[in-house]
Amino acid sequence: MQLLDNYFKSAFSVDNVIFGFGSGKLQVLLIKRGEEPYNDFWALPGALVHPDEDLDDAPLRILRELASIDNVFLEQVHTFGRVDRHPQGRVITVAYYSLINKDEVSPKAASFANEVAWHNVFEIQSLAFDHLEILNSCVAQLQNSIKIKPIGFELLPESFSLSHLQTLYEAILNTALDKRNFRKKMLSMKLLVDDLLYQEGVPHRPAKLFRFDKDRYETLKKEGFNFQI
């Protein structure tokens, strides 16, 4: 609260909705608050923006502190600024979401949190402050973005099967997709390269593995190509 006092009257913060994919579900990394208000509530990880820090760097700092990762996909979503959104003063907050591969991180509670844990997005009932509204707006934007930009791969290991990718899309869009149509469309865009590997040790026919060709996407994009699922 000491730090807060310096900023108060008018502070700006960022909140970062960190998405991951696990157990076939879209998940989000939440912290358990260790102080009032909303003590013991789950909340989005957030931080005040430092005076000498670019706005877009603040959510990346959160990721570094919480999950020790850098170089993450990040998208700004919306800025929330109702006068009464924070009970202790005027805080305008900029919401971001980021996509990370859960396998590569083991989140540790940072200075500002008691506990950190992954939660299934579509099972969350309440959060501290207006964080549920913020989460929902980020989910909506993710659902839009994933249909028109090849960003889902950020949530998967480098090498993945088409079924794995499809379950990811289904988890995010919260709907079932047709297997044959999904594969047809995904492969027709020529953004996946055959990894020349197959799944191992599975009790069924092993799936062919692919990886996403980012360079090729950048090239195609310049030529006017539009990703579309």
Added chain:
Amino acid sequence: MQLLDNYFKSAFSVDNVIFGFGSGKLQVLLIKRGEEPYNDFWALPGALVHPDEDLDDAPLRILRELASIDNVFLEQVHTFGRVDRHPQGRVITVAYYSLINKDEVSPKAASFANEVAWHNVFEIQSLAFDHLEILNSCVAQLQNSIKIKPIGFELLPESFSLSHLQTLYEAILNTALDKRNFRKKMLSMKLLVDDLLYQEGVPHRPAKLFRFDKDRYETLKKEGFNFQI
């Protein structure tokens, strides 16, 4: 600058990209700055957010001061917060755009401006601060939004012809559209009601006039209808 001093070190502002439609072109309302920095440059109308003012109300206040109108379509676009974006201190700014019918306003220079004028969007070469970047992001978002939401009507008089509407779409999207296909699609959505009026005093066949049925749109939207042009 006196007001500014109170806020500085960390201030948040809004900038409002006010779009209008005139002479067949997409236009934007700019102010000419009357002080340093960027004295005599054209700039987006902006304002610091008052401590007791909801964020979304700040751009509406700008509209009230500059054009004496209320009840305007408004969309938040993006928040710009690079440390060096403002030469005099740390200012994070939230960009909004709004759509108004030029016929209903006669903008007057407000306290913070020397001069106000409409400019053709696609002819603007430079603006104060990073306002060109902000303008461009708002134009891009308007172009996206107008394809999927029936918002263009805000820029027109209540009663308009299909050709009028088409020139508006062409001006915003900066591209030519096929007349028959445009009309077919627009009418098929059943969002326009025949105004039972025709143009008058034109030296050619007078056009049938329509108006946008907002209630009907809200109803259809609830049933899962998606606007699409």
Added chain:
DNA sequence: CCAAAAGTGTTATTGATACACCCATGG
């Protein structure tokens, strides 16, 4: 040989695009 998920094509329907002439009015 059983269970489990991988992999694979065709058809029908829908939506998108391309395109040219006649009409009504004012001057």
Added chain:
DNA sequence: CCATGGGTGTATCAATAACACTTTTGG
């Protein structure tokens, strides 16, 4: 009667959606 923009329909092509069986592996 001329100039101007208003108004209209069809045919082709591309994209989407629906749908069921065979294959490969581990146990």
